[in-house]
Amino acid sequence: MDQRVAGGRVVTDPKAEEDRPADGAGQGIDAALVEEALRGRLEAFNQLVLRHQDHLFGLVYRLVPDRDQAADAVQEAFFSAYRNLSSFRGGSVRSWLGRIAINAAMDLQRSRRRRPSQPYPELEDDTWQPAAGQEVEPETKALAAERSKALARALADLPYEQRNCIVLFDVEGYDYAEIAQIMRVEIGTVKSRIHRGRLALRSALAADRELFRG
Amino acid sequence: MDRTAPAAHAEHDELLIARLYGGDVDDAERARALGLMADCPECESLFADFGAMADATAAIPVPPRPRGFSLTESDAARLRRKAGGRLAVFGPNLRRSLGGSLAALGIVGMVLTSAVSFMGGAAGTAGGYASSGDRAAALPEPGATMAASSPGEQSNTGAVSLATAAPESTSLMGPGNVNPAPSAGVPATNDNAVTPPVASPPAQTGQLAVSSAGNQGAFSGNGTSAQTKNVPGTAGSSGPDARLVWLALFAALFVVGLAVAMLPGRRRGRDRGARA
Numbered sequence A: 001m002d003q004r005v006a007g008g009r010v011v012t013d014p015k016a017e018e019d020r021p022a023d024g025a026g027q028g029i030d031a032a033l034v035e036e037a038l039r040g041r042l043e044a045f046n047q048l049v050l051r052h053q054d055h056l057f058g059l060v061y062r063l064v065p066d067r068d069q070a071a072d073a074v075q076e077a078f079f080s081a082y083r084n085l086s087s088f089r090g091g092s093v094r095s096w097l098g099r100i101a102i103n104a105a106m107d108l109q110r111s112r113r114r115r116p117s118q119p120y121p122e123l124e125d126d127t128w129q130p131a132a133g134q135e136v137e138p139e140t141k142a143l144a145a146e147r148s149k150a151l152a153r154a155l156a157d158l159p160y161e162q163r164n165c166i167v168l169f170d171v172e173g174y175d176y177a178e179i180a181q182i183m184r185v186e187i188g189t190v191k192s193r194i195h196r197g198r199l200a201l202r203s204a205l206a207a208d209r210e211l212f213r214g
Numbered sequence B: 001m002d003r004t005a006p007a008a009h010a011e012h013d014e015l016l017i018a019r020l021y022g023g024d025v026d027d028a029e030r031a032r033a034l035g036l037m038a039d040c041p042e043c044e045s046l047f048a049d050f051g052a053m054a055d056a057t058a059a060i061p062v063p064p065r066p067r068g069f070s071l072t073e074s075d076a077a078r079l080r081r082k083a084g085g086r087l088a089v090f091g092p093n094l095r096r097s098l099g100g101s102l103a104a105l106g107i108v109g110m111v112l113t114s115a116v117s118f119m120g121g122a123a124g125t126a127g128g129y130a131s132s133g134d135r136a137a138a139l140p141e142p143g144a145t146m147a148a149s150s151p152g153e154q155s156n157t158g159a160v161s162l163a164t165a166a167p168e169s170t171s172l173m174g175p176g177n178v179n180p181a182p183s184a185g186v187p188a189t190n191d192n193a194v195t196p197p198v199a200s201p202p203a204q205t206g207q208l209a210v211s212s213a214g215n216q217g218a219f220s221g222n223g224t225s226a227q228t229k230n231v232p233g234t235a236g237s238s239g240p241d242a243r244l245v246w247l248a249l250f251a252a253l254f255v256v257g258l259a260v261a262m263l264p265g266r267r268r269g270r271d272r273g274a275r276a
Helices: A014-018 A021-038 A042-063 A067-083 A093-111 A138-157 A160-171 A176-183 A187-204 A206-212 B006-011 B014-021 B027-039 B041-058 B073-088 B092-128 B240-261
Strands: A003-006 A009-012 B163-165 B207-209
Touching: A021 A042, A021 A093, A042 A067, A042 A093, A042 A160, A042 B073, A067 A093, A067 B073, A093 A160, A093 A176, A138 A160, A138 A187, A138 A206, A138 B041, A160 A176, A160 A187, A160 B041, A176 A187, A187 A206, A187 B014, A187 B041, A206 B041, B014 B027, B014 B041, B027 B041, B092 B240
Parallel strands: none
Antiparallel strands: A003 A009
8 A cells, every 4th residue: 555544644655655657667767777886887876866866855954954964964875875886685776765865864963963053044045935836825825934934943943853753754754663764763762752743843833833724 | 512621631641642643542542532632622733733734844845955966986986995995894883892802802911911920020029038937838859959059159140048057957968069950940040040148158067058040939948858849930831921922912912902993984874774
């Protein structure tokens, strides 16, 4: 089954998503590129980079609330992937790269425990706004921007262990066992981090609760 | 429906609602959580807020990446070198453990060897100046040839001459009865031996001539019997040379352990997850 239900929501399993027939061709391309890269063709590896860098940057950016740090983590993840290409045992390259990137982000978080002075600074930058469809009302767009800013600040205030678990569960769609495996902790620890993280997040957003309703 | 007043919400288990949202409840807990949500509007809105936050988290916009992450030829060459070097040695964790153990073993060995050496040296020194009471246990065997100590035989360098009245001694040596041959296992001549400041009286019948061979050994006699005993620290397999060898070995072990532990390694942490 490609989807699971959590909290009345349908969460798409990223691995199942990759197994869809539509992505079968993508996986085949990835596998071929890995083989070429293993033969020493750097261009093949860089093709993999081009195919997955946006996804990995988006993933890491939610874990590391700083664009430059996130970029550093993604770069380090690709370095690590290149070094360990021979240890790739098949399966989804996207998932494999995602795990490497998550670990790179966690290493970065451990080494830089200090919280950035201004998390998600891009959200405060009026010169950059996320792309929105033409059909979106200006009021809705402004509300969404405010909501994102408030949530980003609250997420950045969470301990990174809780933030990582919430992002991996809610955004990336990993289940508890997968997160436990990635983070190398007990599954009960993952559950506790997610549940308590949600409560902490809600408390932090108490003043902005109206942004999330309606 | 008679719903609980908001004031009562403080007593409700919010964590249970969070667990319900995460699908981490058994049947009994699910029933209890659903009961709370049915009775308490705060619990109900808590559950709804969890959903809104999760949706908003997924919708947090991602800015454009600041740069591309393609590898250059120099990056690839550097990474290939690292990978090759990594395979040549143990993993960093194992290497650190191994190196630390070797270094610790080296330190312990050096300390123990030094301690034994110190104690042996002290014993040897004490033996060299042993009193007559202590000398009883360190006598030459009966009939063993003893180095003479008499005014005429002071050429036997290193001999410690101790005079003890022993008229009944059976192993007496008269003046001129010199036999410089060493007794078994003990050299008769030692250039480093100590001669006590007490002048040795002229050897005569009934007087036991005691010769010390070795700077850490002592021969003495009580005039009634004679036996040989190796004093701890005397020359032999555990002598100063052997201890020096052991000390050097342990020092080498320590240095090798430090070198192994401090070998430059890769940043393994960032490779976690790469070994799928």
